[in-house]
Amino acid sequence: MITFEPREPRILDEDLEMLRQQLRRFVTERIIPHGEAWEAEENTPRQLFRDLGELGFLGLRHPVEYGGGGLGALASVVFNEELARSGFAGVAVGLSVHADMSTPHIAHRGTDAQKAKYLPRACAGEIVGAICVTEPHAGSDVAGLRTRAGKTADGWVVNGSKTFITNGVNADVYVIAARTDPQAKGSRGISMFLADKGTAGLKVARKLEKHGWYSSDTAELFFDDMKLPADALLGKEGEGFYYIMSTFQNERLVIGAMCCGMATRAIEVTLDYLRQRKAFGKTLWEQPVVRNKVALMASKAQAARALTYQCAQMVDEGQDVVREVSMLKVFAAETLQEIVHTCLQLHGGAGFMKGVPIERLARDARVLTIGGGATEVMLEEVAKRM
Ligand SMILES: Cc1cc2nc3c(=O)[nH]c(=O)nc-3n(C[C@H](O)[C@H](O)[C@H](O)COP(=O)(O)OP(=O)(O)OC[C@H]3O[C@@H](n4cnc5c(N)ncnc54)[C@H](O)[C@@H]3O)c2cc1C
Numbered sequence: 001m002i003t004f005e006p007r008e009p010r011i012l013d014e015d016l017e018m019l020r021q022q023l024r025r026f027v028t029e030r031i032i033p034h035g036e037a038w039e040a041e042e043n044t045p046r047q048l049f050r051d052l053g054e055l056g057f058l059g060l061r062h063p064v065e066y067g068g069g070g071l072g073a074l075a076s077v078v079f080n081e082e083l084a085r086s087g088f089a090g091v092a093v094g095l096s097v098h099a100d101m102s103t104p105h106i107a108h109r110g111t112d113a114q115k116a117k118y119l120p121r122a123c124a125g126e127i128v129g130a131i132c133v134t135e136p137h138a139g140s141d142v143a144g145l146r147t148r149a150g151k152t153a154d155g156w157v158v159n160g161s162k163t164f165i166t167n168g169v170n171a172d173v174y175v176i177a178a179r180t181d182p183q184a185k186g187s188r189g190i191s192m193f194l195a196d197k198g199t200a201g202l203k204v205a206r207k208l209e210k211h212g213w214y215s216s217d218t219a220e221l222f223f224d225d226m227k228l229p230a231d232a233l234l235g236k237e238g239e240g241f242y243y244i245m246s247t248f249q250n251e252r253l254v255i256g257a258m259c260c261g262m263a264t265r266a267i268e269v270t271l272d273y274l275r276q277r278k279a280f281g282k283t284l285w286e287q288p289v290v291r292n293k294v295a296l297m298a299s300k301a302q303a304a305r306a307l308t309y310q311c312a313q314m315v316d317e318g319q320d321v322v323r324e325v326s327m328l329k330v331f332a333a334e335t336l337q338e339i340v341h342t343c344l345q346l347h348g349g350a351g352f353m354k355g356v357p358i359e360r361l362a363r364d365a366r367v368l369t370i371g372g373g374a375t376e377v378m379l380e381e382v383a384k385r386m
Contacts, residue, residue, distance in 0.1 A: 004268045006260075006302060011309050016074055023057065023082035035088035038215040039360070042207075044094045046128070046170070053125025058099045062107045066119035073315035076100050076250065077257040077308055084261030087269070087357050089364035090215035092258055097166040097216075098122070100254045102129030104247055105175045105192060109235035114194065118173055130171035132162040132221060133244055139164075140377045142177070142244055143187040147223060149178035156180075156193065156233070158201070158226040164371075168219025169207050172197045176223075177240050190240035193232045201226030212363035249321060251372045252329040256308040259332035259368055262361055263301040263339045269357045270294060270343040273350070290346060297339045304332040326373070326381035333368040334375060340365045 012020065030051060038044055052058050060075040062068025069075065080100065083092035103122045106114055106129075121127045138144035147160025158178055162168075174195045181189030195202055205220040235243055271294065274285040284290045307328050314321045340362040344351035351358045369375045 004264060004271055004298065006264060006305055008305070008309060011313065012074060012078070016071075016078055019057075019060075019075060020078050020082060022055065023079060024085075026052070026055065026057075027082055027086045031083075031086045031088060031091055035086060035091060035215070036355070038091060039088065040214075042214050043170075043217065044091050044215050046125075048091070049095070049098065049125035049128055051125070052095065053123060056123075058095070058125050059103075059119065059123030060099070061104065062119055062123055063115070066107070066115050067123035068107070068119065073250070073253060073312040074309070076254050077312045080254040080257035081261040081264075081308075084258040085265050087262070087265040087361060088215060089258065089262055089361075090213035092261070093213055094128075094167055094170075094216040096254055096258065097131060098129045101247065101251045102131040102167070102171075102173075102175045104250060105131070105234060105243060106173075106194070108247070109192075109243060110194075111231070113231065114234065118194070122173070127172035128167055128170055130165050130167040130174050131247075132165050132168075132174050132176045134164050135161060136163050140374055143190070143241060145177055145179060145190065147176070147178040148182065149180050149191060149193060149228075151180070152227070155227060155229040158193065158195075158223040158228060160223050161205070162221040162223075164208065165219050165221055166216055168221055169204050169217040174202070174221070175234065177244060178223075180237055180240075184238070187241035189238055190244075191237045192234040192240045192243055193228055194234050195226065195228060195232065199226055199228070210367075212360070212366055248373065249315070249325050252325045252378075253308070253311055253315065253321075255368060255372045256304070256311065256325075256328040256332040259336040259365075260301065260305045260308050262365055263297075263304065263336050266336075266340050266343045266358060266361045266365075267294065267298055267301060269361070270346055273347055273358075277348075284346065293342055293346065297342050300335045301339060304328075304335045307331060323382055323385040326378040326385075329373050330369075330375050330378045330382070333365075336365045336368060 059068035060071045064070040106118050135145050149156045149158045176193045180191040201224045203222040205222045208218045277284045311324050311328050344358045344362045
């Protein structure tokens with residue numbers, strides 16, 4: 001395999017460079033050889049979570065006292081980029097939802113008891129997290145969610161449903177957004193809750209079949225009079241919308257990083273193919289039109305990567321990054337579409353065949369302009385801040 005090694009200014013310190021090398025080795029030895037089989041099984045094994053946990057990779061940002069690494073946004077970017085560079089985005093997304101999208105809700109606003117109960121085991125990969133916001137009638141419009149959590153004498157009773165939930169079948173802890181004040185309009189009156197696997201009334205309605213990301217599990221959930229204790233409330237009552245929006249910034253940043261990892265892999269597999277494939281008496285790589293196209297894609301990938309690392313640095317500096325992270329979500333995901341489809345075109349008919357890496361990369365890339373904030377919604381966030 002030819003490697004296409006993107007370069008960057010010295011943004012990462014020695015520890016983060018070492019983290020990248022360790023992750024690169026882990027991906028090469030423990031993910032790539034098994035990725036095809038996991039895609040066929042439509043599942044990522046639990047042992048992979050435990051193995052990554054043992055190496056300290058699943059709680060890079062979580063507090064040290066709860067088993068985490070106490071690192072910043074750059075660490076998450078490296079983690080997500082390297083996982084996605086495996087070429088198996090379904091594997092990457094399950095791990096990313098666990099480490100960067102669901103359990104951060106507990107790390108940021110959990111009580112000491114909640115953090116002590118969940119974080120050490122989440123960091124060790126012993127339990128898996130899911131974030132449950134999207135509903136059949138409320139995706140982009142988070143404020144339109146209808147799942148209802150009513151207060152009872154000793155806790156809460158939750159009724160409603162969620163859809164498209166990554167890790168929805170296999171999760172052990174579900175971070176759930178529900179409406180606690182039915183009188184409050186729109187974004188007000190939403191709160192966050194923690195529910196453990198096996199809670200009575202928490203039902204996995206079905207595992208959804210998808211266009212890509214086969215090895216990640218995606219589920220529809222029902223809450224049928226699901227009773228939760230009073231201390232299942234996460235953070236303050238009524239602040240859920242704000243919590244979701246603030247955690248979305250990290251979600252969008254790491255999706256940007258995933259796009260960069262996938263773009264690199266797409267360019268690598270294409271270089272590999274073009275240097276071997278002959279047509280009209282020479283390799284395709286020797287055709288200037290072909291190599292120009294690849295060079296243009298590499299240039300765009302480099303630009304997306306620069307914006308990703310810039311956003312991570314801004315997060316680590318404590319800056320408000322809503323505008324830049326929204327730009328990144330759009331630019332990285334849309335650029336990735338162009339890259340994977342240009343690369344697929346250059347594979348000819350072979351690119352359309354199952355089992356060829358670019359075919360999977362093209363399918364897996366498609367959702368990234370939708371999930372975690374659709375392109376159109378992200379552009380509105382940018383426009384509002386201009
Ligand atoms: C594989 C997968 C995994 C997912 N994992 C999770 C998860 O773990 N947890 C979770 O909570 N959610 C998850 N999601 C949900 C995801 O975040 C939503 O799909 C996304 O937010 C879009 O919502 P929607 O699908 O309801 O589309 P809609 O909100 O119905 O929008 C449909 C389309 O309309 C357009 N649109 C919408 N609003 C506007 C607007 N204001 N202006 C212009 N155009 C607009 C966009 O093109 C958008 O794609 C996942 C989705 C997928 C497909």
